[in-house]
Amino acid sequence: MLRPSAFLFTVAAALLLSAAPAAAQEPAAKPAQGSPAKDNPAKDTAAKDTAAKDTAAKDSPLVSTEWLEKNLDAKNLRIVEVSVEPGVFERGHIPNAQNVAWHTDLVETVSRDIAGPEKFTALARRLGIDRDTTVVLYGDNNNWFAAWGAWVFAQYGLTDTVKLLDGGRKKWEAEKRPLDTRTAEVPASTFTAQAPSGKLRARFADVLAVAKKERDEQILDIRSPDEFSGKIIAPAGIQELAIRAGHIPGSVNIPWAKAVNPDGTLKSKEELKALYAAAGIDGSKPIITSCRIGERSSHSWFVLSRILGYDARNYDGSWTEYGNAVGVPVVNLAGTVWGGK
Structure with a gap:
């Protein structure tokens, strides 16, 4: 007959031996909740897609709707929004x-000039924009004035952080994305503008x-083409006119709209390169863009400088300055004469 102490030892040993196989056969521990590699592959893929889109938006001068x-x-x-x-x-x-x-907001209202440093400082602070703020500009009229805004911002050192909404208001509305009538409230920034760069x-x-x-x-x-040839001085209904019709000698004509798809988005980089190269503009020389x-x-x-990376400047005086100047060479293929009206 076993003594009590021996009996207890025997029972304990038996229990340990019986538990050992169970422990060996126990399945491996499940990964912690939220582990993307094994817990939710679909979620992991979505996260990677989002990260890729965030990186693309950061590196690109355009953002999608x-x-x-x-x-x-x-x-x-x-x-x-910069609309007209x-x-x-x-x-x-x-x-x-x-x-x-x-x-x-983007120009001086007495002299013909872009907003000066003091005015741009006040604007940037009101908008809550600092040098590390991502800014998305958009507007009506095919993003014309949003692009103007990007050009002005760039002269004050806000270049890579400033994006255009590809397709602008037109595409956003066509896709029935949300609209609001409330005014956004943002904290003022501490931005201070220096003298604008003359490089752009x-x-x-010039x-x-x-x-x-x-x-x-x-x-x-x-x-x-009608403005370029001199057939008309300006589009119908425009008040700011020039006294002479035509174009600056040596300039080539590629209407802005040729860079745009029907939905308002810009064409691919490859298509844009081909478009301008066909007219001899391939980035090998500095470029000056001009209109009215x-x-x-x-x-x-914006297309040439920000997307294609060419050395480009914008001539904001354009035809209303050049076409009103005295004694300058002009090419007027249509022979249109100013009517004095």
């Missing part, structure tokens, strides 16, 4: 967007030197 809708509430994002039609912003805009009037802006003397073949640069006139007052040409400047 899809990306913007998914990032409307991003903390360091400012959405800015009166009241369009108030009738409904992209949620969290702020309104900028190109003809008062062409002046009258284009005159090209016209006289004193400078080896290319002028890209992006107006309509500089807004359409800022659209082409």
Whole structure:
């Protein structure tokens, strides 16, 4: 007969032996909840896609309507509408967007010039924009004035952080994405503008030197063929006119719209390169973009400079400056004479 102590030892040993096989056969521990590699492959793929899109948006001068809708509430994002039609912003805009009037906020209202440092400082602070803020600009009229805004922003050092919404308001509305009528409230920034860079802006003397073949640069006139040929001085209904019709000698004509798809988005980089190369513009020489007052040409400047990486400047004086100048060479293929009206 076993003593009590021996009996207890025997029972304990038996229990340990019986438990050993069970422990050996126990399945491996499950991965912790939320482990993307094994717990939810679909979620992991979606996360990678989102990261890829975020990287693409960061590196690209354009953002898609899809990306913007998914990032409307991003903390360091400012959405800015720059439209020309009166009241369009108030009738409904992209949620969290702020309104900028190109003809008062982005220019001086007495002299003909872009907004000076003091004025741009006040604008950037009101919009809550610092040097590390991602800014998405969009607007009506094919993003003309949004591109003008990008050009002005770039002169104050805000280049890579400033994007255009590909397709602008037109595409956003066509896709029935959300609109809002409330005014976004953002904290003011501490941005301070220095003197604008002159590297992105062409002046009258610059284009005159090209016209006289004193400078080896290319002028890209992006107006309509009728404006370029001199058949008309300006599109119908336009008040800002020139006294002479035609174009700057040596310039080539590629209307801005040739760079755009039917839905308002820009064509692919390869298509854009081919478009301009066909007219001899391949980035091998500095380029000056020109139109009537500089807004359409800022659209082409954005394409050439920000997307293709060419050395391009925008001539905001454009035809309303050059076509009103005295004693300058002009090419007027149509022979149109100003009627004095």
